[in-house]
Structure formats: C-alpha cells, structure tokens
Amino acid sequence: MLRKVCPICGRETDVLIEGMCPDCYRATHRIIDTPDSVTVLRCRGCGAYFINGRWVRGIRSLERLVTSKVKVRGVVEGMEVRVFRDRAKIKVKGKASELMPNTYEEEYEVKLMFQSDLCPSCRAELMEKEEAIIQLRLIGGDLGDVKSKVMDIVRMTLAKGEDKGRIISVEDADGGFDIKVTSQRLARSIALSIHRELPSFMMETSKVIGYRGDRRVEKRSISIHVVGLSKGEVVNVNGAYYLVKSLHRDHVEFIRLNDGLQLNVKYGRLMQERISQVADYTIQCSGGRVTINVGGSQYILSGVNLICP
Ligand SMILES: [Zn+2]
Numbered sequence: 272m273l274r275k276v277c278p279i280c281g282r283e284t285d286v287l288i289e290g291m292c293p294d295c296y297r298a299t300h301r302i303i304d305t306p307d308s309v310t311v312l313r314c315r316g317c318g319a320y321f322i323n324g325r326w327v328r329g330i331r332s333l334e335r336l337v338t339s340k341v342k343v344r345g346v347v348e349g350m351e352v353r354v355f356r357d358r359a360k361i362k363v364k365g366k367a368s369e370l371m372p373n374t375y376e377e378e379y380e381v382k383l384m385f386q387s388d389l390c391p392s393c394r395a396e397l398m399e400k401e402e403a404i405i406q407l408r409l410i411g412g413d414l415g416d417v418k419s420k421v422m423d424i425v426r427m428t429l430a431k432g433e434d435k436g437r438i439i440s441v442e443d444a445d446g447g448f449d450i451k452v453t454s455q456r457l458a459r460s461i462a463l464s465i466h467r468e469l470p471s472f473m474m475e476t477s478k479v480i481g482y483r484g485d486r487r488v489e490k491r492s493i494s495i496h497v498v499g500l501s502k503g504e505v506v507n508v509n510g511a512y513y514l515v516k517s518l519h520r521d522h523v524e525f526i527r528l529n530d531g532l533q534l535n536v537k538y539g540r541l542m543q544e545r546i547s548q549v550a551d552y553t554i555q556c557s558g559g560r561v562t563i564n565v566g567g568s569q570y571i572l573s574g575v576n577l578i579c580p
C-alpha cells in the first residue's frame with residue numbers, strides 16, 4: 272500500500288481525510304456540534320422547566336433538551352448527557368469522519384441559562400395566597416347591627432360557593448371593620464352582595480405594590496360605606512338635626528328639622544359628612560303632622576308621609 276504524507280504534520284499516513292491525516296482531522300473537526308448555551312424557563316415555585324411548549328419536571332428533561340440541541344457531524348457510537356447545576360456535560364464516543372480507523376471519546380460542555388418564571392399551577396397558588404381586603408365603614412346607625420347584617424350576607428355568599436376561598440379575619444377598624452379574604456374574586460363578590468342588599472356606596476382602589484418580571488402586581492382593596500340610617504330616624508349631620516325620610520338605592524332623603532327643607536344626598540357625598548346618632552328624641556305623628564322633640568326644641572313638620580313607629 273502506498274503511504275501518503277499529511278501536508279499539515281508531515282507524517283506518513285494510510286488515509287487522507289479531506290487532505291489530512293486522521294490525527295490532524297481529529298484536531299480540527301469535532302464529532303458533534305453543540306450550542307455554547309441553552310436558555311430554559313424555570314419555575315421559581317416548583318422548579319419545573321418549560322420545554323417544547325410544556326412545563327415538565329426533573330433533570331432528565333433538561334438532559335433530553337440538551338441532547339436535542341446536538342448536531343452530529345461525524346459518526347456517533349454513544350452519547351451521554353449529564354446536567355450539573357448550570358452546565359450540561361456531554362460525553363461522546365465516535366469519530367469525526369467515517370474514514371477514520373478508530374473511534375475515540377470527546378467531552379463537551381453546554382452552559383444552561385435559567386430564566387425565572389412561574390408555571391400556571393404555581394401562579395394560581397400564588398394568586399390564591401394573595402389576600403384581599405374589604406373595608407366596611409358605617410354611615411350612621413349602629414355598628415353591631417350593621418356588622419351582624421353584613422356577616423349574614425358574607426355567610427350566604429360563601430355558602431353559594433361560586434368563588435373559591437375563605438375568610439381570613441374580621442377585625443374592627445376606625446368607623447367600621449375590615450374583612451380579609453383569600454382572593455380578590457371572592458372579595459368582589461362579597462362586596463357586590465353587600466352592596467345589593469344594603470344601602471351603600473362601594474369603591475374599588477388599587478395600588479402597585481411591586482413587579483413580578485415585567486408584570487405589575489397590584490394590591491386591590493374594596494371599600495363599602497354602609498348606610499346604617501333607618502327610615503324615620505333623627506340624626507345629627509354636621510351639627511344640625513335631620514329626619515331620615517327615606518332610603519334609596521344610591522341616595523337618602525332628609526328633612527332638615529329647623530326649616531323643613533327636603534334634601535336628597537347621594538351616599539357617595541354622605542361619606543364626607545359628620546353623621547352621629549341622636550340618642551334622646553321623641554317623634555309623634557298625627558294627621559299628616561310630625562312632631563319631634565330633640566335637644567330641648569320642638570319641631571313640627573307638615574306634609575311628611577311618614578309611618579311613625
Ligand atoms: Zn497530520
């Protein structure tokens with residue numbers, strides 16, 4: 272057999288592969304091609320990886336992902352991929368060209384770049400953990416009465432079971448009380464039930480409490496001002512006496528005692544007024560006239576359609 276000379280290293284060789292001896296070919300050609308790095312989304316909750324459109328668990332799925340990025344250039348007899356922390360080590364047995372007489376082993380390394388994310392089930396769990404607050408504030412009336420009415424409505428809403436979740440706490444606060452629940456959805460449906468059942472003014476506010484990735488995380492709170500006034504009651508508003516003539520969906524009709532003026536006040540406006548209960552007063556009705564004794568004075572209102580107690 273005629274020996275050839277490798278033009279690169281000058282040694283004699285039986286075969287020339289693309290003009291090189293097997294050793295020079297091996298030095299300049301790899302058995303496989305690998306990317307320098309592979310980027311993977313990883314759930315910071317449970318450690319699952321997002322691979323090929325699915326959330327999967329376990330280091331094996333990472334190893335399979337790295338394997339799928341390998342491009343075979345020569346002949347592969349065996350390949351082993353192992354992941355250690357943030358790198359994958361690949362051991363390959365084979366040769367860079369089928370013209371080479373012998374197989375050998377090569378090692379490769381691929382860097383794993385993890386991007387933090389949340390899988391759907393961890394995301395759902397996190398949402399569930401996010402607390403929501405319903406702030407109940409009273410406009411007139413007795414806190415104990417309103418609280419027991421409100422808590423009946425809360426129990427009924429929970430019993431319907433349309434929204435998952437539960438009550439975390441009920442705590443007294445200035446001018447009312449706060450109900451803490453496990454989800455914003457539940458908070459909203461409770462608030463809506465209260466708003467439907469009781470004369471009230473409802474407001475929803477939200478503030479940004481942080482960022483998750485580039486997503487804004489908002490803390491929402493719902494406040495409901497429940498109008499605790501009763502029809503036929505005398506109350507003190509900003510220092511003057513008023514008779515509660517009637518309560519409507521969004522407003523109250525007052526009669527001012529000192530001049531008989533009738534006023535419609537929206538509940539949203541009422542929140543800003545100073546309303547206090549009047550403990551000591553008498554009220555009598557006869558022949559379309561209402562006589563009220565309060566604070567040492569007597570007021571007579573005529574033309575008031577009021578069913579007296
Ligand atoms: Zn050579």
Ligand SMILES: [Zn+2]
Pocket residue numbers: 314315316317318319389390391392393394
């Ligand atoms: Zn997860």
